[in-house]
Amino acid sequence: MVSRIGEGAEHDSVLQEAAQWSVELSSGDIPAERIAQWQQWLAASEANRAAFDSILSTLSAVDRYATGTVAWPSDEQVANDAYDGSISVSVWRTRVATRRNGRRGRAWAAAAWRRRPWLTAGLAAAAVATLTALAILPVMRSTLFAPPVVTVVETASGENREVRLGDGSVVTAGAQSVLWATLARDSREVTLERGEAFFRVAKDPARPFIVKVGTTTVAAVGTAFNVRRAGERVVVGVAEGIVKVDARVAGAQSSVQAHQQRPVIRTARLSVGQQLSIDAADGSASIQQVDAIGVAAWRAGLLQYRNEPLRSVIADLTRYSARDIVIANPQIADLRITGTVFASDVDSWLQSLETALPVRVVWAPDGSARLESR
């Protein structure tokens, strides 16, 4: 059950858009221009239309069956619920389950401690039995009694956190990132829902270490690499060893035809110092040579970008900056950025953009920054 989270509809960006539209359309007074924009979105691709229909069929299934004796939550449950909608329901459920398992684990350890006198007394007599049990136990533990261990990591704005997983691998999550790692008997899988993470993978040839990010899969056996996600764009950089990347992207380079083609799988093998950028939306992908140390320089507060569109740089920077940064004009969103930003001083970098690009920075009274074309 747990290993299934992260797959399927809940993290699919087209379905998310479709669901967003369905929410907007389903209640209250909706302005005519929003309806027109929705119609354009619907007409833009077969995928959009299919996604919207799939959301409609979900709603109709709910409407059909959520009647009569459906379980309404009690006032007490509602009052004690801290879920704020910022993460998907699956992630929330995993976290609740992880906490519950954690409590159970501690309770069990305490009980074992209390049983210790009995264990010590019976130790000699049980020596033979123990030897037999030891031979069997690992097998039983691994096949029958070892549910996957799930670790959820979530960081706040401007916070980096290092977490050691059960297999010895170390994950460093960047600011405003959400990921969960599922360690099972024969697999190690991490889903990066949002943000950025650097992985130092413990060697275990029997259990490949896989990172899923959107429709992209990164596989490694004993290596160190970085994965960053900003919307549809995924950037994978290698600091040590080799990783293999499979990306499911839109079928055509031309965005005009993109909706007519089936998604294709693009595969790349990356070695030290190589960085792959993939944009699942338009199907573009490129490999650059970067400094192997620079791959995860963000851990020291240096955010490095190489030939990346302004929109994905801004999406990334908002994880570090307290203010909202808005790109006011679509025509500047694809301007290319190469450079280093100090995570602690995003504002100065924004200001300096005026000298490098045809943009103007407007500091709004509400604390947000607007980038406008000039």
Add this chain to the structure above:
Amino acid sequence: MTNRMSRDSQHEQAGVTDSNHAERISRLFSEHNESLVKFLSTRLHSVQEAKEVAQEAYVRLLSLEDAGAVSFLRAFLFKTAANLAVDRIRSRGRQRQALDAGLCDDSREAPTPDREAAIAQEMAIVRRLIDELPPKCRRAFLLHRVHGAEFSEIAQEMGLSERMVRHYVLRAVLYCRAGLDAAQSSEESGRG
């Protein structure tokens, strides 16, 4: 996007001069009926209901004295349809009471045993998925879908912002979609 919109309205302006009222509305209807039915389906409980309301909105439009520009007509079509949907949601409670009292007869064909089993299974899945939602999210979602409450009403009742209510509904829809997908794929692999 701006380009396409302005071309669209030019096209509509041209439409105003060369066709009469009924023709204009009929064309408007054929152009927008599909999305109008989808739009209404987000608010109503079935596609059939949505089609009925769309049809009714069309009739209302035909009875307009002076239709004005078509860009106005389109807005009017969706607005009228939305209002009709609200009426229908309000009357739903009354209808249910009438049905319980045996006054209405919903004469549809009885489903086959196979179909009945499939329905029972789907019902169990949907109810489980709803049950798995976080409590606040579940209440907001049920108020919205089952009671047909507006986001502003739910916000007021639950003491939340309207934005949060929308967020809950969005998360709930996506979770149910994912759950139905997972149930379907496990059923398929079970068969194969």
